[in-house]
Structures are given as C-alpha cells and as structure tokens.
Amino acid sequence: MKLLALGLVALGLAIVSPAVGKSQIDEKEAARLGVEAYVYGYPLVTMEFTRRVMTNAAAPGDHHAPMGQFYKARVYPDAKFRDVTAPNADTLYSTAWLELSKEPYVLSLPDMGDRFFLMPMLDGWTNVFEVPGTRTTGNKAQAFAITGPGWKGDLPKGMKELKAPTNMVWILGRTYCTGTPEDYKACHAVMGKYDLRPLSAFGKPYTAPLGKVDSTIDMKAAVREQVHKLDVENYFKLLARLMRENPASKEDAAMVEGLSKIGLEVGKDFDLSNVDKAIAKGLAGVPAMAQEKIMAHFKEGGTLQDGWMFSTRAGVYGTDYLQRAFITAIGLGANRPQDAVYPTSTEDAEGKKYSGANKYVVHFPKGQTPPVNAFWSITMYDADYFLVDNILNKYTVSPRDHLKYNADGSLDLYIQNDAPEKDKQANWLPAPKGEFVLMMRLYWPKDTAPSIIDGSWKPFAVKRVAK
Numbered sequence: 415m416k417l418l419a420l421g422l423v424a425l426g427l428a429i430v431s432p433a434v435g436k437s438q439i440d441e442k443e444a445a446r447l448g449v450e451a452y453v454y455g456y457p458l459v460t461m462e463f464t465r466r467v468m469t470n471a472a473a474p475g476d477h478h479a480p481m482g483q484f485y486k487a488r489v490y491p492d493a494k495f496r497d498v499t500a501p502n503a504d505t506l507y508s509t510a511w512l513e514l515s516k517e518p519y520v521l522s523l524p525d526m527g528d529r530f531f532l533m534p535m536l537d538g539w540t541n542v543f544e545v546p547g548t549r550t551t552g553n554k555a556q557a558f559a560i561t562g563p564g565w566k567g568d569l570p571k572g573m574k575e576l577k578a579p580t581n582m583v584w585i586l587g588r589t590y591c592t593g594t595p596e597d598y599k600a601c602h603a604v605m606g607k608y609d610l611r612p613l614s615a616f617g618k619p620y621t622a623p624l625g626k627v628d629s630t631i632d633m634k635a636a637v638r639e640q641v642h643k644l645d646v647e648n649y650f651k652l653l654a655r656l657m658r659e660n661p662a663s664k665e666d667a668a669m670v671e672g673l674s675k676i677g678l679e680v681g682k683d684f685d686l687s688n689v690d691k692a693i694a695k696g697l698a699g700v701p702a703m704a705q706e707k708i709m710a711h712f713k714e715g716g717t718l719q720d721g722w723m724f725s726t727r728a729g730v731y732g733t734d735y736l737q738r739a740f741i742t743a744i745g746l747g748a749n750r751p752q753d754a755v756y757p758t759s760t761e762d763a764e765g766k767k768y769s770g771a772n773k774y775v776v777h778f779p780k781g782q783t784p785p786v787n788a789f790w791s792i793t794m795y796d797a798d799y800f801l802v803d804n805i806l807n808k809y810t811v812s813p814r815d816h817l818k819y820n821a822d823g824s825l826d827l828y829i830q831n832d833a834p835e836k837d838k839q840a841n842w843l844p845a846p847k848g849e850f851v852l853m854m855r856l857y858w859p860k861d862t863a864p865s866i867i868d869g870s871w872k873p874f875a876v877k878r879v880a881k
Contacts (some may be wrong), residue, residue, distance in 0.1 A: 439675055444696025445677050445703070448646065452704035454669050455653040456641075458539040460746060461582060462656055463637045465511045467497055470631045472624050480625025482612065484585075485832035486512045490593060493803035496636045500756075500799045500853055503809040504791050506601055508533075508587035508608055510672045511708075514562030515581045515659060517528060520616045521546070521560060522575070524607035526553035530590040530788045530858070534729075534749055535560065538582035538660035540742055542729040542750050546576075548788070549753060549858050556776050559613060563661060570616065580660035585610075586747045590789060590857075592814045597750040636798070638743065646700045650684040651677075657681070711740040711809030712760070722854070723763070724757035726867055744799050745853075755866050757854040763875035770831035770847040773879040785871050788858035789813070792827065797849040804844035811843040829876065841857040852876065 439447065461774075468485070471478035477497055479485035486508050491501040512519050521533065523546065532547030546558060559569045562581045569575055585607070591601040611620045644652070658681040662670050671681070676697060677689040686694045715737060716725025729750030731738040732736055741748050745756060761767055762774060774806035776792075777797055784790035791812035795801045801809045811827055818840050819825050828834045828842045829852070843852075855865055 419852055423580065439693065439696075441692045441696035444676055444693040445700060447672055448697040448700035449704045449707060450648065450669070450735075451653075451673050451678060452646075452700050453708060453739045454666075454673075454735045455649070455657075456704070457707065457742040458538050458656050458660060459644075459649060459653055460637060460641050461536070461540060461584065462652065463539050463640050464630075464746065465499065465582065465584070466631050467633060467637060468509065469511050469625065470628055470633060472627055477507075478756050479510065480622070481511055481513055482610065483622045483625075484508050484587075486602075488602065489598070490809065491801060492807060492809070493801045496800055497640060498746050499636070499743070500793075500795060501801060502588060503801065503856060504590070504789060504812065504857075505588035506591050506605065507614045508589065508605055509587070510585045510587075510610055512560060512583040512585070513581055514560065514565065514583060515580055518561040518565055518567075518575075518613040519571075519671075520557060520609075520611055520613055522557040522609040523555060523587070524604060525555045525606060528553070529601070530603060531588065532749070533585060533587040533751055534747075534753065535576065535578070536584040536747065537578055537613070537624045539581035539663075539733060540738060540746065540748075541579070541731060543579055544576045545750060545753060547753070556660075560698060580665065582656075582660050584747070602802075618708075621701075636800070642701065642705055644701065646697045647684060647686045649701060650678050650697075652777060653686050654678055654680060654682055654713070658689050669733075669735070686851055695878075708736065708739045708743050711736050712744075715740050715868070717872075719872040721761050721763055722757040722759045722873035722875075724755055724854075724866065724873070726751040726755060728756070729753070735877065751859070751867055752861070753858060755859050757856075757857045757866075757873045758875075759852045759854075759876060763877045766878070768829075768845070768850045768876075770845045770850065773828070773830040773832075773881075774845075774876050775879055776827045776829065776874055776876045778825040778827075778874055780863075782871070782874070783813075784854065785864045785866070786856050786858055787860060789855075790857070791855050792843060793853045793855065794829075794845060795845050795851045795853060796846055798853060799853075801849060802844065802846045802850065804846075806844060808842075808844055811841065815840050817841050824865040830879075 469481050474485045487506040490503040493547050530548045534542045535544045537543050557573050558576050559573050560576045591597050678684050716723050728736050728741050729747040791810040793810045796802050828838050831845045831847055834842050859866050
C-alpha cells in the first residue's frame with residue numbers, strides 16, 4: 415500500500431524532521447499548533463479506541479464482534495451501553511469494523527421489502543464515504559465490494575465497488591424497528607441475512623474465525639474518557655502511527671505540514687524528548703486546551719433555534735476539523751444530513767440548563783411535527799450524552815409510541831422525571847433527576863419545504879412548566 419509519506423512527496427511537501435523545526439517556533443506557537451493537531455487527529459484517535467473496544471470479543475455478542483464480523487443488535491441500546499456517545503434507540507444497529515490493507519470485504523444485503531435501512535460506511539476520519547440503503551440504492555437484494563485505498567483487482571461481475579479512503583472502515587448499519595415483539599422478530603429475520611466476508615471467501619462456504627480477546631483493553635470506561643486521559647506524547651504517538659494506514663486527504667496537506675513543525679511525522683514514533691524544550695513545554699497543556707475548544711464549539715457547530723442546535727454539516731467535513739472533532743465528541747457515527755439531522759438541546763426556552771427537578775413541554779402546532787420520509791424521535795441523554803436509566807426502559811418518544819394528539823391536531827410531549835397523568839404517558843419522555851440533554855432525530859428528512867435542510871422547518875422550543 416502506498417504510504418502517506420510517499421503521498422506527501424507527490425504533493426510537493428517535504429517531510430520535516432523535528433530538528434528542522436527547533437528554531438522556527440516558540441512555546442506559544444507550539445501550543446497553538448499542538449491544539450490544531452489535537453483537534454485534527456481527534457476523530458482518528460477516537461475511532462481507533464472505539465474499534466479496540468467494539469472488536470475485543472471472541473465472537474459477536476453484547477454490542478461487540480471481532481474484526482470483519484457483524485454485531486447485529488437484537489434490542490435497542492440501553493443505559494448500560496457506553497461504547498459510543500449519543501447512541502440511537504430507534505433502530506437496530508448492525509456494526510462491523512474492517513481492516514482493508516490485505517483484501518476487500520463483500521457486503522451482501524437481502525431484499526428488505528418495505529423496511530427502512532441504511533448502511534453508512536465511515537473512514538478512519540469519520541467521513542461517511544458511502545451509504546447503501548433505502549434512500550440511495552433501494553431495498554432490493556444487492557452486494558458491494560468495500561476496497562481499501564491501495565487496492566487494485568477484479569471483482570465478480572455485477573458487483574459494485576465502494577472505494578474506502580482509509581484501511582479502517584466502520585459500517586454502522588441501522589435498520590428501523592418499532593420495538594414490538596412482533597417487529598423485533600421480523601427485523602431479526604431480515605438482519606440475519608446481512609452477510610459480510612473477505613472477497614476471497616465470496617461465493618464459497620465461509621465460517622468467520624474466532625477473535626482474540628485483549629485483557630489490557632479497558633472495557634468499562636467510556637471511549638471518550640480513555641481518549642481524554644492520554645497525555646500529549648501518547649496521543650501524538652498513536653496519531654502518527656494511525657496515519658500510516660489511514661492517509662490524510664489531499665485537502666489536509668497544509669495541516670500535515672504543520673504537524674511536522676511540532677515533531678509529529680507520519681509513521682514515526684513521536685517522542686517529546688526529541689523536540690526542542692520550548693516546543694515540549696508548549697505542547698504540555700495541549701490535551702486540556704484542545705478538549706475545551708472542541709466542547710466549546712457547541713454554539714458554533716450549527717444553527718441555534720429556540721434552544722435547539724442542529725447542523726447540516728455532518729458526515730462529510732472537508733477541512734472543517736473543529737466541526738468534525740465536535741461531532742466525534744458528542745455523536746460519533748453521525749450520518750450525512752440527507753440521511754439524518756440531529757437537533758440537540760441542552761437548555762430550555764429561557765436559556766436555562768435542563769434539570770429533572772423541573773417539568774417541560776414541547777408543543778408542535780398542527781401539521782408541524784418533524785418533516786421526514788422515514789421517522790423522527792426525541793431521545794433523552796444524561797449530561798455526558800449517554801442513555802438515561804428509568805423504570806420504563808423508555809429512552810425515546812416518537813410516533814411509534816402511539817402519541818395522543820390534542821383536539822386541534824397539535825401535539826404536546828412531556829419531559830420530566832416523575833410520571834405524568836395516565837392519559838399523558840404515551841407522550842412522556844422520562845428524565846433523570848439531574849441535568850440532561852435532548853436529541854431529536856430526523857431520518858431521511860424531506861428535501862422540499864418544509865424541510866430542516868433548507869431551513870424552512872425548525873424545532874420548537876422546550877418550555878418549562880410553571881410549578
């Protein structure tokens with residue numbers, strides 16, 4: 415496989431050694447460049463930690479599966495699931511991690527009937543490079559070859575090639591299910607026919623090998639916590655290694671050149687002792703500063719409307735590295751806006767943070783519920799973007815709850831810790847006692863007015879109910 419170092423030469427960039435940069439930048443500039451580098455690499459490092467956790471299994475089960483194999487969820491995630499922030503509790507996940515440096519993988523899908531699904535594929539930098547599914551390729555039986563950046567060869571006749579920009583690929587499939595016992599059964603039958611195997615095994619009997627379990631991998635702490643605990647040396651050391659197999663795009667040339675100024679070279683071991691003391695001193699505080707910068711991006715990450723922040727800049731990021739890092743931090747695996755938009759709210763209509771000590775209502779006038787071709791929902795998360803435990807094991811509120819509309823055709827949803835009156839419980843989203851976050855999901859949003867994509871529809875404010 416062509417290494418990134420060779421690609422940089424082709425782009426006319428020199429690979430600068432740490433020694434060259436010693437007299438070029440001071441402590442302040444090193445800190446600035448270090449923060450930029452941290453933000454730039456945050457998605458790739460986070461993806462690697464997520465991959466390690468999710469593939470640390472001998473066989474598929476409990477949201478984990480070995481490399482190159484599907485984990486097919488049987489039920490929605492619950493409050494114990496902490497592998498990924500802001501998990502989806504509306505669809506059943508079919509997730510798989512691929513390493514494509516040796517050979518391609520073939521994804522075969524059955525006829526889906528009228529069931530909505532999508533199979534977004536993320537590269538190592540979290541860009542969604544392909545999305546087979548109802549919206550794009552339809553619901554008939556189909557097969558795809560997922561190939562790495564350096565692969566060349568022949569494919570079976572009629573098989574479409576999906577070229578991955580990196581050797582690390584995450585398939586984050588979603589299959590809609592209402593959650594009833596009957597629909598779970600029907601959905602499981604369809605998902606059971608999802609097939610993933612190496613190209614060399616296509617059309618032949620194939621049994622996936624057992625995976626190897628690594629006892630040194632932390633399977634308890636959330637991935638974000640593990641990433642944030644890395645000191646600057648280990649963070650950049652890992653980033654430099656990962657970039658060898660997951661090359662930067664041509665658009666990233668200027669950023670990659672900047673990395674070399676702080677001693678970070680693709681594929682080489684990053685060592686703070688080999689850089690100038692001023693640079694090392696400037697880099698020391700980079701993780702904390704960069705993490706603060708990423709999370710502070712919330713109000714610049716999209717459009718703020720009545721307490722809801724939403725963005726149509728997800729899934730494909732170009733050189734908007736801060737946006738990419740922010741989406742990684744709060745919603746790793748986000749789709750392209752054509753597939754889903756995720757309005758997120760941390761404050762009520764008065765600009766005050768949500769608290770389970772209060773009761774809230776969100777009101778949709780008649781005919782103004784979220785405009786979608788697939789489905790919409792509102793999910794409850796705690797302050798760290800994980801699902802909230804409750805007596806009903808109810809994590810979302812959506813039309814599949816058989817919502818009760820008002821006499822005038824409008825809709826009220828109730829967000830509170832205590833159960834409301836019996837006639838309101840279908841419209842209830844249970845909240846924790848402390849702070850919480852709301853996330854709306856609009857899957858396959860309409861592209862004609864009213865539409866969240868063109869701004870002709872926006873979410874309605876969540877209002878605190880007077881005591």
